[in-house]
Amino acid sequence: MNRETLFLKFAVVLMGIPVLALCIFLVPEIGNVAAQLLPKFALIKILVYIVFYASAIPFYFALYQAFKLLRFIDKSEAFSELAVIALKKIKQCAVTISILHLLALPLFYLFAEVDDAPGVIFVGLVVPFASMVIAVFAAVLQKLLKNAIDIKSENDLTV
Structure with missing residues (x-):
């Protein structure tokens, strides 16, 4: 199992x-382009920095939690409460990323208005959508893992 987790x-x-x-x-380039495209909004560059860096x-943090999860698998502790907590944190991070990028969606709308390209809004939806898919996947894994741990503990009590 160590070879597979090493690859992951x-x-x-x-x-x-x-x-x-x-x-x-x-990100600095995007901030500069935003400042040039939208000179009426003085703080647009700072807003771009805040959204992307935040x-x-x-x-x-989610990558670190994934790394911890892989270490739990290496130690044969995949079916533990610590793994459930790591998945919960990954889910929360994905939701946070999605919310931050949804807050930046009006920027994409302004860019689309300036360039007259409505497809830019769809580009702005890629990161929030991908983050929500990861959040849902982590939530499903978290629930399955929690159920497996409950079943395992019930079996340990009956033996």
């Missing part, structure tokens, strides 16, 4: 690298 741990680390690169290189925090 490596994948979790690799998922964090592009987001870090986006935060370093792309959503990076729960993203990395």
Whole structure:
């Protein structure tokens, strides 16, 4: 099992690298473009920074929780209350990311108005939708794991 979880741990680390690169290189560019496209809104650049950097925090926290979950699997503690808590935190992080990006949706609307491109709004919905899918998936896994732990504890009590 260690080989499979090692691959997944490596994948979790690799998922964090592009987001870090986006935060370093792309977010300042997006802020500058937003300031140029919408000069009437003086604080637009700061708002872009707040939304993207604030959503990076729960993203990395969720990656850390996923890493912890993989360590529980390595230790044969996958069916434990700690794993349920980790899944709950991943779910909360995904919901937080989704809410932050939904709050930024009016920015995408303003960009669409300036460029006369209504498809930009759909681009703005990608991250909140993906985050909600992850949140629902984590909630389902959390519920299944909780049920499995309950069944396991009932079986341990009957023996």
